[in-house]
Amino acid sequence: MSATAAATKSNKPAYVVCEGNEAAAIGVGLSRPDVVAVYPITPQSSLVEHLSQMIADGRLRADLMNVEGEHAVLNGLQGVALAGGRTFTATCGPGLAFMFEPYVRTPGLRLPMVASLVTRDLLSPQCVWGGQQDAMVVREAGWIQMYCETVQEILDTTVMAYKIAEHRDVMLPVNVCHDGNYLSFGVTRVELPEQQAVDEFLGPPNINWHIALDPERPMGVDPLTGGAGGPGPRNFVRYRKGQCRGMQNALRVIREVHAAWGERFGRYHAPLVEEYRLDDADYALVTIGSMTGAAKDAVDTARDAGEGVGLIKVKTFRPFPLEAMTAALGKVTRVGVVDRSVSFGWNSGPVYQETLGALYRTGKQISAISFIGGLAGADITAEHFARAIALTREAQFGRAQEPVWLNEND
Amino acid sequence: MQRQSRDHFDASTIPDDLAPIATVLSKMLPGDWRSQRPVIDRRKCVMCSLCWLYCPVQCVTEKPRWFEFDLAVCKGCGVCAQECPQRAISMVEEAGR
Amino acid sequence: MHEVRIHGRGGQGAVLACAILAQALIDDGKHAVAIPSFGFERRGAPVAAFLRFSDAPIRAMTNVYHPDCVVCIDPTVHRSVDIYAGMKPGGTVVLATTAKPDEMKLPDAVERVGLCDAVGIALPIYRKPVTNAVMLGAFARTTGLLSLASLKEALEQMDFRDAGLTQNLDAVERGYNETRVYDLSKVAHAAAVA
Secondary structure, eight states: OOOOOOOOTTOOOOEEEEEHHHHHHHHHHHTOOSEEEEOOOTTTHHHHHHHHHHHHTTSSOOEEEEOSSHHHHHHHHHHHHHTTOOEEEEEOHHHHHHTHHHHHHHHHTTOOOEEEEEEBOOSSSOOOSBOSHHHHHTTTSSOEEEEOSSHHHHHHHHHHHHHHHTOTTTOOOEEEEEETTTTTSOEEEEEOOOHHHHHHHHOSOOOSSSSOOOTTSOOOSSOOOOOSSTTHHHHHHHHHHHHHHHHHHHHHHHHHHHHHHHHHHSOOOOSSEEEESOTTOSEEEEEETTHHHHHHHHHHHHHHTTOOEEEEEESEEESOOHHHHHHHHTTOSEEEEEESSOBTTTTBOHHHHHHHHHHHHHTSOOEEEEEEOOGGGOOOOHHHHHHHHHHHHTOOTTOOOOOEETTTTO | OOOOSSOOOOOTTSOTTSSOOOOSOOOOOGGGGOSEEEEEOTTTOOOOOHHHHHOTTOOEEEOSSSEEEOTTTOOOOOHHHHHOTTOOEEEEEOSOO | OEEEEEEEETTSOHHHHHHHHHHHHHHTTOEEEEEEEESSOOTTSEEEEEEEEESSOOOOOSOOSSOSEEEEOSSSGGGTSOTTTTOOTTEEEEEEOSOOGGGSOOOTTEEEEEEEOHHHHHHHHHSSOOOHHHHHHHHHHHHOSSOHHHHHHHHHTOOOSSSOHHHHHHHHHHHHHTOEEEETTSSSSOEEEO
């Protein structure tokens, strides 16, 4: 769907009815990248198809780089970024796996790239449906990761991602993550920001002032660094500390950019962590991504029945919002963390495993249960959340608890 | 349908939560939802095997002088008719809906 | 809040039909979300699409398990899938079929049924049994939840890959006009409505 409702006489903003993948493509178009490189993979394919249609129609003036696979996608875009061009790609699952080498290189080079992850489960077992395993597996690579709850949030966050990535205090690549199928193909109303307002919001691109392939500024890009003798060790530490500082700065910049977006466009999305009915809650669910909608419905239903339950949603997972999570978790005595992926090392979900770190920082005895649901395209419904709420209510501190696999008996 | 070359494998000694394998043949056949089916003019067939090669569901079988379609499996995509160099295959509407 | 489930087969446009409904309802001022569900993306495989719409904002991005209304745009997919699973009592079904209501085995939950020979209407228009636009008309006629005019406006905003706009407008109008609606809640006899 590509039509826009015309502005009415009262100058109401335009909207479109589209799927999440198209919302992402629209966000990309508004951000005016110079080069888009793509390789299709379910459930991302329609995103790159929308982009290529936008370019073919002249609605997006970008070069479309068709390459033989995702490895070439990101290698090519690194060249573009080093030459000062704004870039975009999208991938997921095996496509992300295929671009792993340039993917881990990008944060070390401090390239401000934006890549959508239309998250899906990883094979094996063989599957093509949504999950979050792919994004979670690469969480230590050094990319910023934000997870969208709604289709509108995908468009808004995609634009914001460029402002965050290219901020002088950040200069790090950003993954905008949205759940495969439920968000990628979920169709609903999306408000469209005006191009001029987005241009003003983003300002001029800020891509390669610090590392470049530019004949006017000759420099060696990514020379051999490290080793046991000479200046190697301290050089390497200096770069890694700088990368960590960039990530910590991103916590502040993400908050600032979301606030600026809210002021300019009238839509406020919680930047790091969202607290829902938490202040007077005894216990809470922790959620991430599109599952949050049904979870909020389940929380409301439980509240109507007299339960003191709230919800904490993680939007920014990298950098991990330790302070915000600690503040939220400290308000309750029990949490049920719902993951859409698995941490094999911890026999739990990864958001659960990292929440344990934040729980430690609260200094309080807070019980936690790991729930795992929505793998390989499974649905996490309000009924599943009702079960999670009931089990979380009964959680006891210090009692060993196996993870609860929500779809086990579906 | 092709005959299996060996007996059905008994997987009962392998735990069912170990590795993702499948040993039971599915009965779902694409012929169920066909709205048109291929009909071959046997006089025109020269046994070139292109229809057999192209068929996405492998429903084409070889007869002495022509190729035939297993209608339990054929889903009516029409690729065989499109590709036959002799134009020996036509697609006809399925009766009844 | 209304919950609709649309059943069909890959390649017939069930998923697009659901999105078109969402467009029409949103243009009418409602909140609506359409979500598809499918296995491998190939022609012929059973496909379902889910629609929620309401006057209030909708947060859940999940499938529909207890539809008020079931639409089936393919005459044969009910053999592979239980298209009526989870239907709420007092529900409506809209079916692409040449059968009459007394020839059909409908669950007790169904109180209203709309029947349309969608394949018969589609074949002369498209030369293929692509029933989605026809069944959109059938849905509007059977449920009265949106007008033919709203549907046509929504269609005019689409980019169609496989068919022209005039074909689709023609199909939706014929689907609307040629659907027979039966109210099963009347005791003993099904009566043709309109």
